[in-house]
Amino acid sequence: MKLHFRCFLLSLLFCLSAIAQDSQLEQVYQANEHYINKEYEEAAQQYEQVLQAGLEAKELYFNLGNAYFQLNEIGKSILNYERALRLAPKDQDIQLNLSLAKRQINQRVDDYPLPFYITAFRSLVNTLSSGAWALFAVLCIWAALALAILYLRSPEVKTQKRFFSLAWLTLALCLLFVFLGYNKYYWESNSDYAILAKSNIKATNGPSEASKEVFSLSEGIKVRIVERNAQWCKVIIPDGREGWLQQNQLVVI
Amino acid sequence: MNAQQVLGESLRMHLQCGQFRMMMVLLFLMAGSLSLSAQKFTASPKSIDASTGNPFKITYSLNASDLQNGFKPPEFKPFRIVGGPETQTSVQIINGATSASSSVSYYLSSDKTGTFTIPGAIANVKGKRMRSNSIKVKVVKGKAQPNTSRSNRQNNNRQGQQQQGSNAATSLAPSDNYFIELKINEDTVYTGQQVTATYVLYSTYSVENLSVLEMPHFSGFWSEDNSPSRPPANREQRNGVVFNTHILKRMALFPQGTGELEIEPLEIEATILKPMQNGGGGRRSIFGRFFNQQRQRVRIKSDSKKIKVRDLPTEGKPANFSGLVGQYRLTASLDSLKTSEGDPVSYKIAISGTGNLKGTAEFDLSFDPKLEVFDPKVEVESYAQGEQIRGNKSFEYILLPKEAGVYSLPKAEISYFDPKRQRYFNSSTRDMRLVVRKGDGSQPFTVDAADEIAGGFKENVIGKFRLYEKGRHFYGSMPFIALLSLPFFIFPFYLVRHRKNETERLDVVGRKRRAALNVAQKRLDEAKGLMDKNDRKAFYNDVVRSLYGYITDKVNMPLGSLSKDNVADLLREKGVQEPTINKFVETVKYCEMAVYAPVPDADNLKGTYDDTLSLIADMEDQLQV
Structure with a gap:
């Protein structure tokens, strides 16, 4: 009974959010129209409203960043590009526009170089979103389970050995993905x-x-x-x- | 010919250095150089190359005025003192500061050959004892010169008037005592490769008032004078005779054509100071001394040399080869990698290396039209490094960027022939990029300008995409944790079940035992079928087999190992009660008999079947395994 109630609540929630999404998407399209018509101010306003409704997307931040860029509001433009990059750190378009925006700052503060292992680790963590890392971790743990079962069931010592090592390998991979996913999750949800x-x-x-x-x-x-x-x-x-x-x-x- | 006179003057001084007669005292020069500093007491020169019979001079100098008091010369053995001591004192007043210096000179001669050391002299300066450095003298055998004795010279001095030797220049064949030698470092070269030609004057006499009569033209060469600015004082021994040598001219020659080229001779006129045999002549020096020598004006001409000039190999000759021969390096530099609109930068391309750079053509570089380029400023510098002529040639382009953007600057390229490695080489500048920012009078950044920077501003809006709730992550959510942890619960369950299955699978005996009743039942069922067909023989056979099969399955024994004789013991051992055992044995006996022989009540198959069933049921109860 209790379970049924929860299911119902969940589906209701999804419905509601879908409705919300529809109206927000409508607003996004309007904003895009404004942008294309070079009404950057209106476009930016509408994008901001969508964000205030608690929704986000790297494309949304990117569009908003572009709108601010066109309005020559470099600070806000950089902010939105940075936010877009947080969701998609390897997106080249975002990186390019961000670097162009940074050129517009009067003051140049050079980044001080990080040690190579930190940059390498960051780049590794950034290859996937936290969701993707999590998905891989889940896949790996189930694969490990399947392999463990196969190991137990296999009649021959040779195949047993193979399944045994594969099971441990996938388990290790799962742990790695959980670790990487945790880092990514931290960066996505907290910003220093x-x-x-x-x-x-x-x-x-x-x-x-x-x-x-x-x-x-x-x-x-x-x-x-x-x-x-x-x-x-x-x-x-x-x-x-x-x-x-x-x-x-x-x-x- | 002012330069030639200077040359001659310096030469004369040099050549007299070893000669006793001139006694040119340069003390004030030395003393002057020693002034103003802390007190120094030195002997000069530090080492001397001398020959027997030719006196040389040594000087002790002190940068204080009172050398005479307390000066104690060393023992000059094995040298003879042929002149001196001469003392010299000078006082200088510069900007009100007075400095004084004094020196003592000796003229020494040796009859022995070998290397000797003259120990330092001692001076007493203001109560302080000072010791000079020692002097090393190397004496080789020289030409005997008869009138070098002190007494003889003094006689000559008293004779007074100087007598000028013949002033008319007499051309002389290269004599044993003086000649010019033309030295070249290589006699077969490539076009454009450097040849060093050196004219060296050899003489055993003093030579003065040199003037060049005929300067070689060096036709067919591009030439550069590479004479040392201060000719080193050298002595050279030839056939046991010591000559003073002097480099008259050193030329760096770059042959322009091919074939056989001649390096022309150099002819000079000079006055040689020949020692007199009979003491007839003399000359008054500026220091008032008279010498017994003969002056003679002579012409000296060097020989000429031929060199062979080869053409550069055609093999591997690059298309852009412009005749550079030597070893070169090409570098490019920007005075700043970043600039802003309207802010000029300088782009400098420099060739440096060994060889003749003066003929190099300019580069033809094509710059981006958005960069305003001014004609390059060309600077050529060549200098000698030893005998090699080295050079730098730089082209400085001033670039004035008109628009923001990233420009890649054109590369310059040269190819040259390296005569040492006999191969053509290429050298080019590296890629250079110039980043131009918007100027400071900043109008808003236009997309047009941005387009030019690194591929351009991506201004397109992205139309279709999904929106996500902020802060919603799969990672760390309930489903994630559930999915991740579920296998950890599933696995132990599976493991427990699997273990159970496995033990059961491996327990064949137990399985057989458990299955024994079923198997017996099955056999009995078969027997029942036979009973219905009234096949007596087969029926009894089956009953016996089912009974034995049941027992063997139950106690895990092979079927053949049971017999009527041991089965009773076995059953007793397994805890079956006596009446049941008896019944078992009876039944088996009866059935076996019934198979082969007529037995009473043989038709009662039904009774036997029921008995057997109850027997098996009893045993199932009583058997303890």
């Missing part, structure tokens, strides 16, 4: 990075108005948040310098 939303922001050496200014940053620069409190957060800019910014001066990716 933020984009500066305003121009000419002064970073200070402490979390208060009275603190001394250490450097200033222009709109669109990506920073890493290392510490936060109610109003302030401590950030590291790509070249390694640290400073405190007010929370409302930046938007988390």
